[in-house]
Amino acid sequence: MAYAASQDPVTGLPRFAAQEDYLREAMTEALGRGSRVALFYLDIDRFHSVNETMGHSVGDQALRLIAERLRSQVAGFGRLSRLAGDEFIVVVAYRPGEFNPLAFAEQLRRRMEAPLAVLPYSLYFTCTIGIAEFPDNATTPTDLLNCAEIAMARAKRRGRNTVEVFNNEHAAELRDRMALGGRLRDAIIGNELVLYFQPQVNAQNGRIVGLEALVRWQTPDLGLLPPSRFIRVAEELGLVVQLGRWVLDAACRQLRAWLDAGHDDVLVSVNISMQQMLRPTFIEEVREALRASGVPARMLEIELTENAIGESETRLLETVTELKALGVQLALDDFGVGYSSLSHLKQFPIDKLKIDRSFIVDVSTESDGAALARAVIALGHQLGMAVVAQGVETEAQLGFLRRNHCDLFQGFLFGAPVDARDAGRLLRHRYLLPGAFASTRPDRTLLLVDDEENVLRALLRLFRRDGYRVLTASSVDEAYDLLARNHVQVILSDQRMPQVSGTEFLGRVKELYPDTVRLVLSGYTDLATVTDAINRGAIYRFLTKPWNDDELREHIREAFRTHAAAHRPET
Template sequence: MWRLVPDPTLSTDVGRLGAESEDLRAMVERARSGQMPLMLLHLELDHFESVGETMGLDVSGQALLQLAQRLTRFVEGRGRVWRHSVEQFILAIERSDMTVPPEQIAEALCDEVELPLTVLPYTLFLNAKAGVSLCPEHTPDATTLLDFAELSTRLLTNSPDRIQFYSGQSSDRAHSESAISRQIIDALPNGELRLRYQPEVNARDGRIIGMEALLRWHSPGLGLMVPERFMPTAERLGVVVQIGTWVLETALRQCRAWRDQGFDDFFMAVNVSTLQLLRPEFVDEVLALIQSIGVPPQSLLLEINESALTNNVSSIFDALSALRREGVLLGLDNFGMGDSSLNALVRYPVDTLKIDRSFIKTAPASEREAAIVRAIIAMGHQLNMRVIANGVESDVQLGYLRRGDCDIFQGYLFGEPMPADAASLALRRRYLRPELFAASKPDRTLLLLDDEENVLRALVRLFRRDGYRILIAGNVRDAFDLLATNDVQVILSDQRMSDMSGTEFLGRVKMLYPNTVRLVLSGYTDLATVTDAINRGAIYRFLTKPWNDQELQEHIRQAFRTWDEQYGRATP
């Protein structure tokens, strides 16, 4: 039963859950009678308990007081604010101005919460999520309205969104979240947690140089679950630290077992949560485990989610620095998806960057993602970090990443997360998919792109006489795949194609594969487009259809000679 009463420790204008609120009942009654529609927000602060743990209860208390006053000003004249718990507030807002949609009000509220809070000597940046229910649209009952708002907030646990409105479909999802909340508490003592190990291989030859320990929960009632599904709930319930400690100890013991079998040239990667890093005892616990289990510090790579850097908490920096001084390797996980600044990246002592799998999935066909991948690799190398590509699943992705000088690969192309016995077999093989790393032939390779099959056949017949290794593509996607998996020196592309113009295609090729000589062949001449492409260096030469065989052959020969002159390979 929801009850709301004043809380004098915050403000005379802010209440706290306790006795039933006459104000809320009156507001619900007005909404039910059609006088004034109402929106109810269940506001939850993200990881607010860390403020008290790292900066003291006085600071967290002052921050709550300031936030309560700020929320009261936000709803002044149109609603009420109540405390629910240390990290939660309830806001009831009457929608007197129906021109402002509830979504906009909820977003403005979250923006208000995320404004800096000054509690000397600190400046705090809080994040919040809000579940929203509407009266009378969702329910005319006050208790149900509160339940719907809280339920919607729970659904944000595994979501990057800040706002969740109640819907009829929310109930099934909420029941699942509720089941996770009930069962995750006992998962560790009941022995339901497992570790799986996924290889990480050297980009030069496919040799296994690391294993990442990945957590799985074998729930009797919910089935097999990945961490993304249950760890946010574990964080909210406060059991994430115990789970994290178990993962670290189990992974280190497995590392020791493999070292005893003679595998001593790999690292064990283990994910750690922000809440673990914030604990003052974390560094001592990690070093004690390393010493008691008997593994070298450099055999452990702790992977930190990029979002940890946004906390800007000195204790995190101190913890990472202390671990690095002792020889423990540090990695930044899921890089590219968080909000960390480049300044934070330079400041924190990190050995590896792991590119988020979402970028690998779409590269190299997607120009923007491909550009981001290349930029992350270049930046990591400039900062003396090794770069890991996570989620490598195809030869095309592998070829593109190798040409981009990525250092380490991880993904289903080399092995899925596997039990320790299967991972031991992989370690004994030492090299995974060695055929993918064989040296490419030094053939002169010519890529032909045209969406007309008869034109491609004619070009192949013409250039085969000159002894080139010829690759053909009937569309842009196939052409990008061939470029990712082959060492191509010269490209001849049609200009007018259904999916992309030749000059646009070659412009992208210039960015991704600048060490190519690029030519356009077309019966359609757009002088402005061609001139612009030439000026930008996207194309080396523009040729017209119908072509003269001897002249076209000479153009291609000259293109290969140009490649030799520019990129230093002697003509055979």
């Protein structure tokens, strides 16, 4: 019984609990000699997928081989033990100048990348390592372990297969965990949490079309705490699911209040953790939140992170597919800084792609940043997604992103997150920074040609909301005159007009103004004429009446994007 309590039966390694006395003695000796003790917290990346796909027998064999590999690397340096699951601890006592903890951790990490032969498989693993040192970071074995675990967790968040050394920033995180951890559960139950909202605005005119819900903790003694102070604490204590459920319910209740105030064309986006989204009850929780509040599903948007797509892909795909079936909108947050593949991105029914703020900082000053932002915008549009730029803070960024057809903006240029009362005031005014949008208006001129005045008026109303400079002509002669006096990028023409057909008119326009993008909108379809016009390059696209407003607006947006791409200067 004593042996079973102190030794791990799978790997044959000592359990860490049985090594704490050794660690305590090493720390005491180091204090007397002026030496140091380094603790390495090693976690095997995504080991759970082996147990899930190949079975626990293969997983146990892999753990034994990993333990042997680590034992050979640690021999002569320190003590190796198994903490739990796929987590191992290495303790090394050393004199300054005789041992480099960071170099040793990198050696362990690189050694872990070599394949493991677990017949009939060849398995490939990586590991993430956190390092903490006595006496710099902690004075007790438990605190030293906590410090190394926090460093490891931060390394995981940076992308895995890396090494992180505990530092002062981590120390603040540890203090928060100790100070706030015991209070957070009561705060959720005791209604100390509040939602703040940051607007998302339409790129054409600055109209608020959505708000992102961001949780804050109103503490009685520390004031209003941002999520960076307590989200990690919630994750470590297993409270993130409970916290996420509160945010979801509170967001739906606030949506109900705004809906009652007449704001039926705005949505609220909510960040959902992977732990919550992969729960078997999550879909029912969303359905119940919508039912209890009476909010249409189209007004709720759920955000998942790019890294989430790379994990538990099958289960996550099932979940988001069910969410789409409910009518909920889906957004992929912080795109560009994670490790999801494009094949993953293609499979998921995402409505919005949110560009990470790190891509936005230098778009107006650095060619590399500009190229990356343009590439992400083009990728999103090719996949049928709206693109949101996060972290927009200057009018220069706004102007660049508008010229490159980004769809939505979010950032401090339009305001910091505000409480529900101030968010309601923003919704009543609805338009933000009209001066900035006027000064950064891109040169987008649309010419509408139709001999029916009622059609022209309907199209004019439709396209003015998108911020274009719209010209109208009821005859081809009038259209030629407008083209001569204005720089027109896109033309939308009726097919049947008294003087000449739309395809003939646009064929002549191609000769006069070859850089225009030309579309026909008609209630009559002569397939041979249309085919010939397209083959000759006279028209870019043939659209039919009656039209769907949203689809027609998207066709025109795509036409302007096509024009911009064809005339973009080389960088």
